[in-house]
Amino acid sequence: MTGNAPAHDASEERHTHGISFGEALRVWVRVALYSFGGPAGQIAVMHRILVTEKRWVSEQRFLHAMNFCMLLPGPEAQQLATYVGWLLHRVRGGLVAGGLFILPGFLSILALSVMYAGFQEMVLVQAIFYGLKPAVLAVVIEAVIRIGRRALKNGLMVGLAAGAFISIFFLDVPFPLIVLGAGILGLVGGRLRQDLFMVIEEPHSGVSTERAYATDGPAAAARPPLSRTLRTAGAWLIIWLAPLGILAAVLGTENIFVQEGLFFSKAATVTFGGAYAVLAYVAQQAVDVYGWLRPGEMLDGLGMAETTPGPLIQVVQFVGFMGAYRVPGGLHPMAAGVIGSTVTTWVTFAPCFLWIFVGAPYIEYLRGRKALTSALSAITAAVVGVILNLAVWFALHTLFGEVDEVVWNRVRLFMPRWETVDPGAIGIVLLASLALFRFKLGMIRTLLLSASVGLVYFLIFIG
Numbered sequence: 439m440t441g442n443a444p445a446h447d448a449s450e451e452r453h454t455h456g457i458s459f460g461e462a463l464r465v466w467v468r469v470a471l472y473s474f475g476g477p478a479g480q481i482a483v484m485h486r487i488l489v490t491e492k493r494w495v496s497e498q499r500f501l502h503a504m505n506f507c508m509l510l511p512g513p514e515a516q517q518l519a520t521y522v523g524w525l526l527h528r529v530r531g532g533l534v535a536g537g538l539f540i541l542p543g544f545l546s547i548l549a550l551s552v553m554y555a556g557f558q559e560m561v562l563v564q565a566i567f568y569g570l571k572p573a574v575l576a577v578v579i580e581a582v583i584r585i586g587r588r589a590l591k592n593g594l595m596v597g598l599a600a601g602a603f604i605s606i607f608f609l610d611v612p613f614p615l616i617v618l619g620a621g622i623l624g625l626v627g628g629r630l631r632q633d634l635f636m637v638i639e640e641p642h643s644g645v646s647t648e649r650a651y652a653t654d655g656p657a658a659a660a661r662p663p664l665s666r667t668l669r670t671a672g673a674w675l676i677i678w679l680a681p682l683g684i685l686a687a688v689l690g691t692e693n694i695f696v697q698e699g700l701f702f703s704k705a706a707t708v709t710f711g712g713a714y715a716v717l718a719y720v721a722q723q724a725v726d727v728y729g730w731l732r733p734g735e736m737l738d739g740l741g742m743a744e745t746t747p748g749p750l751i752q753v754v755q756f757v758g759f760m761g762a763y764r765v766p767g768g769l770h771p772m773a774a775g776v777i778g779s780t781v782t783t784w785v786t787f788a789p790c791f792l793w794i795f796v797g798a799p800y801i802e803y804l805r806g807r808k809a810l811t812s813a814l815s816a817i818t819a820a821v822v823g824v825i826l827n828l829a830v831w832f833a834l835h836t837l838f839g840e841v842d843e844v845v846w847n848r849v850r851l852f853m854p855r856w857e858t859v860d861p862g863a864i865g866i867v868l869l870a871s872l873a874l875f876r877f878k879l880g881m882i883r884t885l886l887l888s889a890s891v892g893l894v895y896f897l898i899f900i901g
Contacts, residue, residue: 457494459527463534465492469519470538472881473747474574478825478832480515480749482581483881488522495522497588499805505814506801508821509617511707512790513749516540520794525802532794540787543748544755548779550742551759555775567745568900569892571836572866573885576874578829586822594634595819598623602823607830610850620820621813628812635812662799674792679703681784694765694774695781697728698758703785705754720754730761751786758782837863862895 469487473480481504488495495503503525507517516539523535590596598620605611628635682699689696705720721736731739739756746752762778763771804810831852834841839858844851866888873884 457526459531462523462526462531463538466519466523466535466538469535470540470542471747472885473515473539473542473749474570474577474745474885477513477515477750478578478581478828479574481518481825482577482584484515484518484522485581485584486881494526499525501585501589501818502801502805502814503798505817505821506797507794508817508824509614510790510793510797512787512793513751516749516787517790517794520791521798524794524798529795532791532798536787536791536794540748540752540783543743543746543752544779544783546746546748547739547742547752547755548759548776550746551756551775551779552772554738554742554756555760555763556772565893565896565900566889567892568862568896569866569888569890570745570885572863572892573870573888575829575833575836575867576870576884577881578825578832579871580874582822582826582829585825589818589822592634594627595815598816598819599823599826602820603826604823606824607827608849608851613824616820616824617817620816624813624816625809627816628809632808632812635815636808661803667796667799671792671796674788674795678785678788678792681781685781689767694762694767695777698730698761698778699781699785701728702754702758702782703789706786706789720757724757724761728761730757730764735760752783754786755779755783836860837867862892862899866892866895 465487469484472483472487485500489497489500500522503521504514504518507514507521510517516536519539520532520536524532527534586599590599602616602620605616606613624635682696682703685693685699686696691697701723721731724730724736725733736753736757739753739760740750742756743750743753756779758781759775759779763775766774769777834852834854837860838854838856839860840855842853842855844853869891870884870888873879873887874881879887
């Protein structure tokens, strides 16, 4: 259905030989359970495990895949996991890596949605997750430092990163335009000053075995056959849209599940730039047009998504739950909520597998082309600025209870209300930073330590 590895992938299979599917499965479970903190933190988790610890993917290959995923609509971290899973074990690897990345967040938000709708008692949940957000901030900062150190090899790349940060943070330039502009600059600049723009370099053939990565090897020699691409695209379009067609045929197009499926299918194709870029649109439609949420509830859902593992866009699952819960159509409200939550998740993430399984073979085929490499090098620098933007945004909303957005002469400024500063969050950020940078406790122990401290602090001073 999605195609087997063709003959020209034989060299790739030799390079991934030795990584059993069972071992990869265990690693993807780790990645899924550690995937807190939005895309920046999640990319940091994967970089630490896949590049630094396991040495399954080289720095260059990781950045190559990350840049492609940044260009796609949908959650870039989940798509990056799918890409690397596909790189290691083709279709089944991509399905497992991408599916497991979603599962913990799906189960967590489903449970929290049930509690929210049925009991309206969130104090204990807030206490448990209170310490996680500041700790995740420390993880995000580490990601910016680690990826920036490897991607910003010269002053030009630093300038591109700074320009991307200023453009998206202060000028609210759409993410796709930043990436497009960086790519064009890289294409043109690579022809003029290859020494400045060829930052992403393929491993030399003479790399020593003990330093080699599992996926080192030449790019695919032959272009992926068009027939296989069309079969893959057709299969995943059916997987994505056939359930909606069945629901519409059985229940009618006005049914809540069909309405949610259609709306979030459309949203899944326009979520360029990550979850934040589309959340305002989703919130406005869910509250003002469809009446699925009440004013302010989107922030509650966003809090759930930010403090549970998985992609931040998983907040749409909460929207789908609450919409079906309030318009159950003859079902028990909780049962309707669970179905709405499932339908929303399906149509949000099925397109992600379509983009990767169709596009990844071509990206691997083009790997090493100088024009593409110089373009991706420039995009890499811009992405560092975008991740820094996410880190600063996340810091402001973690350390302050209220942050005002002010526009002055077309410049967007985020103005925290200093009277809402959270001393507990600041303390936990410092604690997590010491644990990560000074004492090298590792991510999971840092998160557990911070969650424990946050639980005690919240129950004593806040809850």
